[in-house]
Amino acid sequence: MKHTISVLVENHFGAFDRVATMFSGKGFNIRSISIGETEIAEISRMTIVTEGDDQIIDQVVKQLNRLIDTIKVVDLADTYHVERELALISIGLHKGSMEQIKNICDIFRGSIVDITNKSMMIEVTGPPDKIDAAVNVLAPFGIKEMARSGIVALKRGEQLKIQKKENITT
């Protein structure tokens, strides 16, 4: 089963390598991984999408916790959370296809971020299945290049309260 795991790590040199090394060394899968800043300068958030049975996910969470540079690990699978992904999709233009692509882009509430005579680039944001749907619909037009950000996710509602409670401050 697919799990989205949110990991707060020290914004140190090498912290990402440790997580990646752990995954490859233990033979765990990474479907996607994204890293970025948080509201606290010294802490980064990694959002990792992995898969496995309960025992494997249990080990993934424990092994992540065991790393010295990880501060907090949350398996979001059992919680209400928001997942978002961003995709940049470059599509080749053919006679008459521009209008159709623009319509599809509107349906997915995407935006056109680049255009030339030969191609246009669309930015789509949303839950990963929405991105999948957009990609599927756009595929027949000829996707020239695509970049997906990987998932970022946050727990809904009480997320902020939890952070306050644990007093994660600089």
Next chain:
Amino acid sequence: MKKSDNTLNGAEIFFECLKREKVEHIFGYPGGAVLKLYEHLHDVNFLQHILVRHEQGAVHAAEGYAKASGKTGVVLVTSGPGATNTVTGIADAYMDSVPVVIFTGQVPSHLIGNDAFQEADIVGITRPITKHSFLVRDVKELALTIRKAFYIASTGRPGPVLVDLPKDVIASKCEFVYPEDVEIRGYKPTYKGHTNQIKKVAEVIAAAKRPLLYVGGGVIMSGGSQELALFARENKLPVAMTLQGLGAFPGTDDLSLGMLGMHGTYWANRAVDNCDVLVSLGARFDDRVTGKVETFAKNAYKIHVDIDPTCIDKNVVVDLPVVGDVKHIIAEIASEMPNPPETGEWLEQINEWREECPLVYEDNDGRLRTEFVIEKIFQKTKGEAVVVTDVGQHQMWTAQYYKYNNPRSNLTSGGLGTMGFSIPAAIGASFAVKDRPIISISGDGGFQMNIQELITAAAYKVPVKFIIINNSFLGMVRQWQELFHAEKFSFTDLSASNPDFVKVGEAFGIESYSTDNPKEVDSLLDKAFSVNDRAILLEFKVVKADMVFPMVPSGGSISDMMVKRLNPKRMI
């Protein structure tokens, strides 16, 4: 530049920190990137630097020192090849949870990544085999980093921590402030076990009919041997130990079943197979213990006490986990016991197994056998010596026949199975232990893997008794070849290519003797035990093709246990 009184260079800070960490011994080898450190070391008098002859030897020596003393072992080596030579030692320390801090030199910061002379990305290379590692990028971080390194290495589940020191960092100066306290927000080991879980453990054990304690190295590391002995004896609980656990409970005690697992005793393995409650204390359900996990203690209610949460449910899913320091948790379980369990019948049953299939070996054909040598060593030292084994058949026979009576006296490479461990580890242990004999036992194969450290032993006049069990074969590999690989004895026969070990010993300046006669074992051992101011080497030439039994084949069940050789014609 403002100068305060306490401005020191990196090298001075390094030794100030070691002093405050109460480091008394450091195992190392100099080189270009650490010259500044060795420059200062020359005038340092609060610690002894032991010059090894290969950096792998330094790490094993630090491991032996740490395992024997409970203190953190310290290694200092140069960059590049000096650092990469430590890799096997670091992996060994990681697998066996040995607290070691390894300081590696590194090329100057501005050259990192340039393929500079003697550059290696040692932090990257060792990432999967260290508990943690640091690259010090600024001399201002040095003191805190060293403090953190010792703290991480020695707390929680111990392990190796590597600190990479670029040459310029060691040379530059800053004000020295020693951080008294260390706080790492991502690292908070759990020591205190969950109270309700502990109560439940006590209740389950009290109600058990056939309880068994399965004890690992964690009990020794946490210093919980006394607590264990009290608990087991008060409640009449049989104790089976892992290879690393030997010594956690006196091997001569009636409640000791010796070692369990692949080459464990018949009765320990039968007890595992038949127990109704299995209590794992500081052990990790390693594959050499469990064999086929589906059939391991298949009817037992499983309790697992460990300080490392990742060990819980990793190999075997347990019924009742307790995370925390095993020493305190054993004491707490003991105090929560409502009544001792009724184990009289169970212990009788185990004794029947003991008689059914005791440890035996051929001893009436006048030829020398490893088991005989180990038994003699045991008789002469009464289980009180520090015995440092290498890896292979002699290691398993020692585990079976040497009944360790004290914790921190069984030093061996268990997890990684590193041939070449014994010589340097015994040397390291000799700097920690002064009141008990130190015996290094190796096979003829492993003895040659860190043979260069013999000169370290000779130079420092360490009173180690080096014993070579020479069967002219890579014996354990040979055993697997005979049993599982069509008797193709591929590249395991050393009889035509072994050196003359007595001449080797003498070349290194070590008094050396050899025999293949069982009648001479006593007198040679007596001679060895009479020498206490220098090393001595004894070579015992044993029969070539003996095999270690019992044996549960890799991935097999207790029902697959072989207790003797099925094809006697293979005996050479």
